[in-house]
Amino acid sequence: MGLMDTQSPWLDDGQQDLWQALLTVVIALPAALDRQLQRDAGISNFEYGVLAQLSMADEATMRLSDLARVCDSTQPRLSKVMDRFEARDWVTRRPDPSDGRYTLATLADAGRQKLVESAPEHVAQVKRLVFDPLSAAQRRHLGAALTRIAATVRRETEGG
Amino acid sequence: MGLMDTQSPWLDDGQQDLWQALLTVVIALPAALDRQLQRDAGISNFEYGVLAQLSMADEATMRLSDLARVCDSTQPRLSKVMDRFEARDWVTRRPDPSDGRYTLATLADAGRQKLVESAPEHVAQVKRLVFDPLSAAQRRHLGAALTRIAATVRRETEGG
């Protein structure tokens, strides 16, 4: 992480290849996930993530602000998704008894059922697109590198 | 790439970590790039990519359909961006003499100037967020893994 890393205003050839591949992945991968979920389950990748995160929480219940953070979402975006989910009885909302400013969201039975229905094909798609092309060693390396980048981007998003 | 890879309907713990990091990167990284470019240059990451791809082409000229493909874009999306660019004299459009169905886009001087102005801070941001956190070996591994995933996703997008 010396000076050279940020000094030259251009990327060298090897960096260009990495960068182009990363651009393709960050653009085309979410689109591919959205297509599969939209086709098979009628929900977006983001909506799936909201259901999945809620399902993993204690009592299947979270504060909306926490849910927004783990879903990499803004509050207005999550708010509108929760409107749709509540209309379909996939979740319930109620004020947090311990602090009326917070809102607690709980995954309802119909929402859990939707998630369980959607999961197998979605997980299979993730494995096809991300895990199957890689060896076990490549997966380890990829995980390590992405974890570092994700941490850096998170710092930038929150603090910067 | 044995049966186990696609058979079980769930991800194991190591896969979960990789997957969560990848989700963060594909969502938060484009957002961080957009913020920087919007703030410093008044353009989106996608618009920067269009200018950059055009600038690298022979004679700074490409068919719109080719440009859309290398930018991972649909045709309507690119069409509207070209409307804005043409209004600012950043590009010119004309029918391809060899086949009037194609449209050739050429980067104009003002467009190249905008790109050159915007590039240093943008490239620095890319280096900060993506390259600086990694060792040289990690960069090689990441590039190899992403190239494989990108190829798989591209096949899915085009053929599937």
Added chain:
DNA sequence: CTCCTTCACTTGCCTTGACAAGTATTTTCA
């Protein structure tokens, strides 16, 4: 106790992007 600030969430306006239909040009084939 009252007012002000802070905090969490929601609402309204606007831009962006996707999909489908429309237009213009070239190719195909009877």
Added chain:
DNA sequence: TGAAAATACTTGTCAAGGCAAGTGAAGGAG
């Protein structure tokens, strides 16, 4: 040769998401 199909791009319509302003609740100063 002339109508039909294919190709490349543009336009129209609609939903999704970002930002700023609005609402309601909790803490703090006077």
